[in-house]
Amino acid sequence: MTRAVVAPLGVLMLAAAMTRAASPPVLFRDITAEAGIAFQHHAAPEKKYIVESMAGGVALFDFDRDGLTDIYFVDSLTVDTANSPMAARSALYRNLGHGKFEDVTDRSGIGHPGWGMGVCAADVDDDGWDDLYVTALGRNRLYRNNHDGTFTDIAERAGVAGGGWSTGCGFADYDRDGRLDLFVSRYVKIDLDHLPQFGKDKTCEYRGIAVQCGPRGLAGESDFLFHNDGNGRFSEVAARAGVSDPNGYFGLGVAWFDYNDDGWPDLYVANDSTANFLYRNNGDGTFREIAFPAGVAVSEDGAEQGSMGVALGDYLNAGRLSLFVTNFSEEYNALYRHDGDHFTDVSFSSKTAAPSLPLVGWGTAFVDYDNDGLLDLMAVNGHVYPQLDKVRLGASAGYRQRKLLYHNRGNGTFDEVAAQFGPVMTDARVGRGLAAGDLDNDGGIDVVVNNLDGSPEVLHNELLDRGNWLLVKLTGPRGNTDAIGAVVKARTGAVTRTRVVQSGTSYLSQHDMRAHFGLGSASQVDSLEVRWPDGTTSKMVNVKANQIVAIKR
Amino acid sequence: MKAPGWTLTIAVAATVGVQAARPAAQGAASTPRSVNELLQTARRQVQAGDAPGALESLRDARTLAPNSEEVLSAIAQVALAARLLVPAITTLDALTRICSTVPQYHYLLGVALMEAGDMAAAVESLQQADRLAPERALTLTALGLAQNSRKQYDDARRALMHALDLEPENVDALAALAEAESGVGELAQAEEHAQRALARFEAHPTANLVMGIVLMKRERYAEARDALNKAIAANPASPAAHYQLSLAYARLGDDANARQHVEAYQQKLHEAEERLKTLRAATSGERPR
Numbered sequence: 001m002t003r004a005v006v007a008p009l010g011v012l013m014l015a016a017a018m019t020r021a022a023s024p025p026v027l028f029r030d031i032t033a034e035a036g037i038a039f040q041h042h043a044a045p046e047k048k049y050i051v052e053s054m055a056g057g058v059a060l061f062d063f064d065r066d067g068l069t070d071i072y073f074v075d076s077l078t079v080d081t082a083n084s085p086m087a088a089r090s091a092l093y094r095n096l097g098h099g100k101f102e103d104v105t106d107r108s109g110i111g112h113p114g115w116g117m118g119v120c121a122a123d124v125d126d127d128g129w130d131d132l133y134v135t136a137l138g139r140n141r142l143y144r145n146n147h148d149g150t151f152t153d154i155a156e157r158a159g160v161a162g163g164g165w166s167t168g169c170g171f172a173d174y175d176r177d178g179r180l181d182l183f184v185s186r187y188v189k190i191d192l193d194h195l196p197q198f199g200k201d202k203t204c205e206y207r208g209i210a211v212q213c214g215p216r217g218l219a220g221e222s223d224f225l226f227h228n229d230g231n232g233r234f235s236e237v238a239a240r241a242g243v244s245d246p247n248g249y250f251g252l253g254v255a256w257f258d259y260n261d262d263g264w265p266d267l268y269v270a271n272d273s274t275a276n277f278l279y280r281n282n283g284d285g286t287f288r289e290i291a292f293p294a295g296v297a298v299s300e301d302g303a304e305q306g307s308m309g310v311a312l313g314d315y316l317n318a319g320r321l322s323l324f325v326t327n328f329s330e331e332y333n334a335l336y337r338h339d340g341d342h343f344t345d346v347s348f349s350s351k352t353a354a355p356s357l358p359l360v361g362w363g364t365a366f367v368d369y370d371n372d373g374l375l376d377l378m379a380v381n382g383h384v385y386p387q388l389d390k391v392r393l394g395a396s397a398g399y400r401q402r403k404l405l406y407h408n409r410g411n412g413t414f415d416e417v418a419a420q421f422g423p424v425m426t427d428a429r430v431g432r433g434l435a436a437g438d439l440d441n442d443g444g445i446d447v448v449v450n451n452l453d454g455s456p457e458v459l460h461n462e463l464l465d466r467g468n469w470l471l472v473k474l475t476g477p478r479g480n481t482d483a484i485g486a487v488v489k490a491r492t493g494a495v496t497r498t499r500v501v502q503s504g505t506s507y508l509s510q511h512d513m514r515a516h517f518g519l520g521s522a523s524q525v526d527s528l529e530v531r532w533p534d535g536t537t538s539k540m541v542n543v544k545a546n547q548i549v550a551i552k553r
Numbered sequence: 554m555k556a557p558g559w560t561l562t563i564a565v566a567a568t569v570g571v572q573a574a575r576p577a578a579q580g581a582a583s584t585p586r587s588v589n590e591l592l593q594t595a596r597r598q599v600q601a602g603d604a605p606g607a608l609e610s611l612r613d614a615r616t617l618a619p620n621s622e623e624v625l626s627a628i629a630q631v632a633l634a635a636r637l638l639v640p641a642i643t644t645l646d647a648l649t650r651i652c653s654t655v656p657q658y659h660y661l662l663g664v665a666l667m668e669a670g671d672m673a674a675a676v677e678s679l680q681q682a683d684r685l686a687p688e689r690a691l692t693l694t695a696l697g698l699a700q701n702s703r704k705q706y707d708d709a710r711r712a713l714m715h716a717l718d719l720e721p722e723n724v725d726a727l728a729a730l731a732e733a734e735s736g737v738g739e740l741a742q743a744e745e746h747a748q749r750a751l752a753r754f755e756a757h758p759t760a761n762l763v764m765g766i767v768l769m770k771r772e773r774y775a776e777a778r779d780a781l782n783k784a785i786a787a788n789p790a791s792p793a794a795h796y797q798l799s800l801a802y803a804r805l806g807d808d809a810n811a812r813q814h815v816e817a818y819q820q821k822l823h824e825a826e827e828r829l830k831t832l833r834a835a836t837s838g839e840r841p842r
């Protein structure tokens with residue numbers, strides 16, 4: 001009898017050992033619950049209206065200046081709770097270190113920004129403490145950091161409350177007057193009292209079933225550019241600057257970057273179902289839209305794609321920032337390689353396109369997850385129609401979708417490796433915002449995802465064989481203390497890696513603004529050079545690896 | 554030749570279809586308003602080049618015999634030959650349901666859907682045609698073309714290589730294979746196959762478009778411009794060709810022509826969207842976002 005029991009136990013133990021042996025290597029571990037993060041994103045289960053499908057962003061920023069990156073999740077209302085702003089609770093989590101976070105939302109006063117959408121960070125009032133801008137359906141919020149764990153909404157007073165349906169945002173000093181300005185993309189004109197009826201006609205059907213209407217068939221919104229006047233006030237100058245989008249394309253992801261390296265910040269806007277914009281800064285307070293001649297407006301075959309999120313990265317270590325744009329299913333995520341004076345769509349030849357075809361892509365980032373010195377790529381996915389799970393899917397995945405993780409092979413191509421790293425990457429979620437940063441200052445890039453309909457994911461990087469690294473924290477001069485727009489170049493031997501300090505990007509989200517460099521086996525950075533937004537430069541030599549370097553202008 | 558590659562297949566199929574409709578049209582008709590009489594009238598009208606009149610006669614016949622395969626088939630053939638895509642697709646949609654095992658109807662529906670721009674539905678129809686009647690180069694070529702449009706390049710390549718096994722000289726399959734190879738970034742193979750297609754038919758729209766794209770990627774912009782101009786001459790309705798040509802002009806510093814072709818691209822894209830909208834309003838098929 002005893003033997004009969006022992007034998008199966010032995011088999012079980014052997015099976016367990018074999019399972020362990022076959023278990024995937026750990027890259028990210030989901031520490032959400034153990035870290036004390038209980039945030040839940042709220043969205044109407046049926047998503048009968050497009051406003052219920054498009055939130056929500058996430059921000060990584062150090063609001064209390066303790067050197068540990070904190071997290072802010074944006075929550076959203078629903079049509080049913082639109083008149084009850086307390087029904088949605090965005091959340092601020094203070095990083096306590098050692099993998100623990102504390103919910104400090106109630107004290108902070110930034111828990112109820114209304115029908116929240118996206119978020120970006122910057123030190124708007126020039127006091128050295130990061131403030132937060134939250135986009136929304138309705139009035140946007142500019143939460144000024146009071147240095148004591150509380151914030152005050154100054155959006156109305158500052159003139160940046162906007163209105164309509166704002167989505168993406170990003171700060172940059174576009175006119176180089178030493179003050180941070182703000183671009184806000186907007187999506188669709190929505191009147192909550194006269195919403196387009198679910199499934200009302202053939203523009204509100206997908207694969208023969210009734211779904212939410214839009215964005216096609218609905219009127220789009222123009223965009224905002226708020227110029228910082230320097231007295232705590234901003235002026236809306238989008239039309240004068242040439243970035244207002246008078247035709248009302250469906251604006252979402254935003255990325256400021258100096259694509260032509262002339263020292264003036266340019267602007268990329270990902271538009272859903274319409275051509276994307278690349279606004280070249282003319283250096284005189286105006287911009288020229290050049291996405292078509294630059295080759296970043298549409299897909300290679302001229303299709304207008306449903307673009308959501310944007311990532312910027314020098315994945316070739318060529319000194320130029322390429323663009324990665326996440327798109328709707330049965331389209332493809334577009335990788336536009338920066339070739340100097342133009343971009344080339346290398347999505348298929350880089351092997352990034354094909355795995356993305358069944359998926360609806362949102363938050364995204366270039367991250368060097370293994371610190372091998374080459375920027376990898378990550379994107380989170382999820383459909384907009386929950387009804388999709390009730391019908392045949394054709395070439396599209398279901399409502400909940402897996403993540404994409406592309407490992408950079410170093411030759412201009414990527415391997416999609418999410419499946420190698422187990423359920424944390426392959427479990428199906430309804431991903432939206434994604435922000436990357438180093439939550440525990442261990443040199444490994446962590447990722448935080450805001451998922452629709454439930455829990456976020458705080459993914460701690462626990463890869464064993466990571467390379468050396470360097471984290472660079474810049475402090476800019478008055479007017480731009482985060483040094484947003486600064487370009488950091490780290491040279492090791494013959495390889496120079498380039499990063500840019502960004503406000504906004506991904507999908508309605510804010511990455512950790514510190515510049516992260518994977519260095520592979522290099523034990524030091526031979527030369528670390530910063531080009532500040534005002535054009536001046538700083539340089540350090542022989543910087544040891546595996547440390548956080550602070551550089552002040 | 555002013556049409557995209559796949560319209561060749563429509564023309565061939567439509568001809569076959571009209572031939573097939575003849576026996577029904579030749580049947581005895583005892584009353585002026587009988588189905589057979591109307592079919593005969595339609596046939597005479599087709600021969601006289603009066604496609605709208607023929608369709609009118611056939612619609613009258615359909616009123617008398619709503620589920621007649623002969624009548625529906627004749628409507629589909631005439632509508633396809635006249636490039637009246639909405640009646641062709643709605644009729645073929647009905648035919649594929651009534652006669653679900655006839656591969657020809659699935660094939661024709663697939664080709665008509667491609668022509669209308671509904672590539673997702675086209676792929677499904679053509680896959681069904683291939684399942685019902687495997688080893689047909691015509692079906693495999695059309696399937697490969699539709700899969701190319703869906704960016705399903707690996708699937709397309711399989712279908713097209715199979716088509717070329719069956720018909721090594723099939724210029725449409727060769728050009729489409731080049732397109733699939735270009736899609737996945739295999740430029741050398743794409744160039745080789747496009748060149749082979751152009752050697753057989755120098756005005757082939759797909760082959761010229763592929764050459765244009767390959768040359769763009771090789772940064773040979775002047776040659777790309779010339780190839781893309783040929784592609785547009787062969788198929789002025791191609792948004793992709795206009796878009797790529799706008800890029801070629803932009804790289805060559807010719808801003809005026811670049812702008813002109815962006816505008817042409819936007820116009821062609823708008824026209825294609827309107828066609829699709831019309832089609833979707835008239836049918837109950839799938840409607841991608």
